[in-house]
Amino acid sequence: MKSKIAAKLSAVLIGAALACAAGQALAGDNPIAVTDKAVTVGILHSITGTIALSEAGSVQGEKLAIKEINKQGGVLGRQIEYVQEDGASDWPTYSEKAQKLILKDHVATIFGCWTSASRKAVLPIVEQHDNLLFYPVFTEGLESSPNIIYLGPDATQQIIAGLDWVINEKKAKTFYFIGSDYIWPRTSFKIARKYIEDKGLKVVGEEYYPLGHTQFNSVINKFKLKKPDVIFSTVVGGSNVAFYKQMKAAGIxxxxxxxxxxxxxxxxxxxxxxxxxNIEGGYSIMKYFQSMKNEENEKFVKDFKAAYGEKSVIGDTTESAYLGPWIWKAAVEKAGTFDIDKVRAALPGIELVKTPNGYVKVHENHYMWMKTYIGQAQKDGQFKIVHGSELMEPNPFMKGY
Amino acid sequence: MLSGYTASELLSIFAMQGFAGLSLFSVFLLMALGLAVIFGQMGVINMAHGEFMILGAYTTYVTSNLFQAYAPGLFPIYFFVAVAVSFIAAGALGALVEWAVIRHLYSRPLDTLLATWGLSLILQQVYRSIFGAKEVTVILPDWMMGALQVTDSIEIPINGLIVLVLTLIVTVFMWAVMFRSRLGVQLRAVVLNRPMAGAVGINTALVDRITFSFGCGIAGIAGCAFTMIGSTGPTAGQLYIVDTFLVVVFGGAGTLIGTICSAFGIAQAQSVMEFFMSGSMAKVITLLIVVGILMIRPQGLFSVKVRK
Structure with missing residues (x-):
């Protein structure tokens, strides 16, 4: 079976190599689909399954950026064409589809993945075939691949900015942690706990609930008993809805x-x-909010709504996804070629001065320099920005973990 | 963890915690009642049960939007209409599914597992295509949100009370249908001995269809109620399916009282343990206890006595 697949793959490869010998640029071992007029990139997100809910926005962000780049004349004179694959909320499918994008479609880069699990499934593929992945979601860090660009804030950029603010501005002394039970919340709270205890403040509770848990009455009673100054939540997915509805119903x-x-x-x-x-008055820590007041963002929101409907909203990960193609374009132009090795070498230090969330710059560790903002949830579903941090250095391998 | 609190503080926490257990019980029971009919009585392993619940939730969403658009004055009471409409919508889909798929599989219970699992995937994608991949907000009238202030420190969530009352009504309704109606008599006869029931003139195919549709309708009501406490999205049904089967299997397939006791036991165990340890740990221990008891009593807590 295995050898059959290998034989098929190599047949495809040889066929493709022959086919592109005429007009396509061959870079290293991996041919890239570049012609005089177009370059092909991959988009790899779940459009079916559980996570489709979250990934829908990322696909929209990436496609909008590609459309805008094409309108401005493309990258190195080539229009960007994309091949989209569905990860189907299933991690092995992600790695299979990433392989297909690289070996069959010869994409110059991939924009995609959402959960850490899907990223970790694609990581060995992009490393083995030496391709690139632009990943649009905030992460727990503890990973730095030469072939992945992490567009969202890492755990320290979100958490430390947020904690500094509640400690300094709101004089918070006691904290209660509640999260879904997987790597991102657990790592986040490890970082948060250390930071809080180093300042001599107290964590009075730390709880994890299985993904998809829908009953939070017991923990809400514990909030009432312990009376913390701050509830720090990393509950995700469908549980989130249950958590906030039940808090409101319990009179908090x-x-x-x-x-x-x-x-x-x-x-x-x-x-x-x-x-x-249900969440009115809560504070969220992100690098981007739709309500940000700057020229770039106003244009971005207008274009996004024109493309996807007046009612659509833009969250942090959607905006990160939108940055992906722009950063790739800047790196390709700096390298002067689509050759993946050269693009990768050009990536650290790439800066975009004007983006919807302000200035960003790619760090040597492939995370982003960025500012973090704190927004207060409003009844209409938007956030009112109450605080913005200084430019923060990404630190995916924080000392002591 | 309880030192350093006054007696009155502790008392109110215990009161609220007791209510938390009670409301978890009503949620579990409401989830499981529909399946208790379908799996318990008919032996159909309905993996799409969660999707029937979500149909109820989406029906509530549509009803609430319609009321807001066309009869904003009646909005505060739309929920009662939504309960009825959800029951009818899920029941109708249930009847259709029974006719198209299930009736061909009664002699092959394990195949119903695959068929209904496939159905659940199809339904999820249908919801996604119609309502979008993102979750929708079901807006509730103000009086249904918030808490009832019993004393200074005891607060009881109103939506918990509503779910509790709704569960009571549905349970009584189901008991009446099963044990006090002609359909119930026929249903129990069919379950106990299908050929014999057919021989005395019961239209077993019709009884099957009505029963399946009835079970799905109850699932629809559950989905409608859960818009108050949980999320409404294409895959939200998956959040409930494991707990639902757990309650029905643990209680003993085919008995209403078993389902009730099992929902009560699991809910209280989980809610008490969640208070004293972390949520994940509480779930693990609850599952271990259930597995342990099922190893000793494979037929569940209660079982129907049948001559084998």
Whole structure:
């Protein structure tokens, strides 16, 4: 079976190599589909299955950026064409489809993945075939691949900015952690706990619930018993909706800030499901909010709504996904070629001065320099920005973990 | 963890915690009632049960939007209409599914597992195509949100109370249908001995269709109620399916009282343990206890006595 697949793959490869010998540029071992007029890239997200809910926005962001780049004349004079594959919320499918994009479609780069699990499934593929992946979601860090660009904030950029703010501005002394039970919340809270305890403050509770858990009454009673100053939530997915609805039903009014709610897992996209009235008054820590006031963002929001409907909202990950093609374009232009090795070498130091979330720059570790913002959830589902940090250095391998 | 609190604080926490267990019980029971009919009585392993619930949730969503658009004055009471419409919508889909798929598979219970699992995937994609991949917000009238202030420190969530009352009504309704109606008599006869029931003139095919559709309708009501406490999205049904089967299997397939006791036991165990340890741990221990008991009593807590 295995040898059959290998034989098929090599047949495809040889066929493709013959086919592109005429007009396509061959770079290293991996041919890339570049002609005089067009270059092919891959988009790899789940459009079916559980995670489709979250990934829909990322696909929209990436496609919008590609459309805009093409309108401006493309990259190195080539129009960007994309091949889209469906990860189907299934991690092995991601690695299979990534392989297909690289070996069959000869993409110059891939924009995609969403959960850490899907990224970790694609990581060995892009490393083995020496391709690139632009990953649009905030991560727990503890990973740095030469072939992946991490467009979202890492855990330290979100958490430390947020904690500094509640400690300094809101004089918070006690914290209660609640998260879904997987790597991102657990790593986040490890970082947060160390930071809080180093300052001599107290974590009075730390709880994890299985993904998809829908009953939070017991933990809400514990909030009432322990009376923390801050509830710090990294609950994700469908559980999120249950968590906020039940808090509201239990009489905890987030707008009173007693306790204050801080979260790194709620963007405008999640509020659609939760309902603005259920999370009104809670604070979210992100690098981007749809309500940001700057020229670039106003244009971005207008174009996004023109493309996907007046009612669509833009969350942090959608905007990260939108940055992906722009950063890739800048790197390709700096390298002067689509050759993946040269593009990769050109990536660190690439900066975009004007993006919807302001200035960003690619760090040597392939994460991004960025500012972090704190937004307070409003009834209409938008966030009011109450604080912006200094430019923060990404630090995926924080000391002590 | 309870030191350093006054007696009255502890009392109110226990009261609220007791209610948390009670409301978890009503959620479990409401989820399981429909399946208790379909799996318990008919032996159909309905993996699409969660999707029938979500049909109820989406029906509630559509109803709420219609009320907001055409009869905003009646909005505060739309929920009661939504309960009825959800029951009818899920029941109708259930009847259709029974006619198209299930009736061909009664003699092959394991195949119903595959067929209904496929059905659940199809339904998820249908919801996704119609309502979009993102979750939708079901707007509830203000009086249904918030908490009832019993004393200064005891607050009881109103939506928990509503689910509790709804569960009671549905349970009584189901009991009446099963044990006090002609359909119930026929259904129990068919379950106990199909050829014999057919021989005395019961239209077993019709009884099957009505029963399946009835079970799905109850699932629709559950979905409608869960818009108050959970999310409404194409795959939200998956969140409930494991717990639902757990409750029905643990209670003993085919008995209403078993389902009730099992929902109560699991809910109380989980809710009490969640209070004293982390959520994941509580779930693990609950599952271990259930597995342990099922090893000793494979037929579940209660079982129907049948001459083999």
């Amino acid at each position: 009014d987030l707008a009173k800030e007693k306790p204050l709610l801080l979260t790194t897992s709620v963007t405008e996209d999640e509020v659609l499901g939760i309902g603005g009235e």
